[in-house]
Amino acid sequence: MFIVVQILFDHDDQINIPYMRSKIEEVTNEVKKFRTATDGEVANQHLHLPIILPKFPGRFYYYFGKPIETEGRSEELRDGEKSRELYLQVQAEVEKCLNFS
Known part of the structure; x- marks a missing residue:
C-alpha cells in the first residue's frame, strides 16, 4: 500500500x-x-x-507491453548470443513502456 x-x-x-x-x-x-x-x-x-x-488521486494508469514468449526456448537461450537478443528485446519493450505518454 x-x-x-x-x-x-x-x-x-x-x-x-x-x-x-x-x-x-x-x-x-x-x-x-x-x-x-x-x-x-x-x-x-x-x-x-x-x-x-x-492527496486523493483520480486514477493511476499502468501500461503493459506486449507479451514476450519464452516458453519452449530454454535450450535456445543457453546460447549467449540468443540470450543477448532476448535481453535486448525485453530491454527495448520496457523502455518503450516507460516512454509511453
Whole structure:
C-alpha cells in the first residue's frame, strides 16, 4: 500500500519562517548525529519533517507491453548470443513502456 501526499511546506519553506527555523535548529542540535563519517552538506542537514496533506488521486494508469514468449526456448537461450537478443528485446519493450505518454 502506498499513500499519495501533497507537500505543503518542505525544508526550504520552513527554514524561511523564523519560528520554524529556530525549532528546526533546536531539534537538529538535540538529536544524535548519525552521519559522522561524512562531511559537507550531507553531514550538516537539518532534521525536519515536511508538512503534508493526503492527496486523493483520480486514477493511476499502468501500461503493459506486449507479451514476450519464452516458453519452449530454454535450450535456445543457453546460447549467449540468443540470450543477448532476448535481453535486448525485453530491454527495448520496457523502455518503450516507460516512454509511453
